[in-house]
Amino acid sequence: MAPRRRRLRVATWNINSLRLRAPLLRRLIDGVSPDVICLQETKVADPLFPAKVPKSLGFPFVAFRGMKGYNGVAVFSRVPFEEQSDAPDWCSKGDCRHLAVRLDVPGEPVVLHDFYVPAGGDVPDPAANPKYRHKLDFVAEATGWFATTPPARSILVGDLNIAPLEHDVWSHRQLLKVVSHTPPETEGLTAWLATGFTDAVRRFVPAEHKHYTWWSYRNIDWRASDRGRRLDHVWVTHDLAPALVRQVTLKDARDWPQPSDHVPVCVELAL
């Protein structure tokens, strides 16, 4: 029997509270018909995880890692998967920022990483700001891990909290000293990418085009001021790059009722 090609759509979204915004997942599903949804900032401890939410939306395969109040990641899937347990506890903090699963797709499995990188606080000085130091350490540790465990047939998504390119922010010059776009962060993220990945979204959106996934709640009119940043990413290993079909960034999600400050990003592959 000839192997059947299969389209795989993977969406990533910083939902900023799963329990509060679960109703919005219907809009995400109607918008991009994802096979897999990776969430960040679920903000729910595991014993309180709303298991009915993914089931009722038609996603029977679920993994989650959460804690009280902060952080938290989850994967909802229509495709069977096995959770990988060999990933490190980044920076030994046990703070629920990563899940890795092995998707049971036609052919060899595809490994999917869902990351929530620390935001890093306000002051871009690792000596004065432990949150910024943690962020840089986290990225460096992930870079080291992928460098010594070279990834293949892998997808890495998530809120990486860094906008690496000049046109991933509304003003490159004005954000060079703002956490999310400082040289130590963008250089760190570039080194992590270089452990074996390609930036899937930028294969479809030219580097000279402004492209954002996050707009602050603190702007009265986010669309008019358009002071956005591209903090949410989809990377694929080089062996999967030829399979990339399209990307969709659901900018309209920023205007959904009671929105997250991040919008979903979805990538489709023809495996």
Add this chain to the structure above:
DNA sequence: ATGGTAGATGCTCTA
């Protein structure tokens, strides 16, 4: 140079 909003939590932290 400043402050603006949002969510979980519980007299404040994180983003």
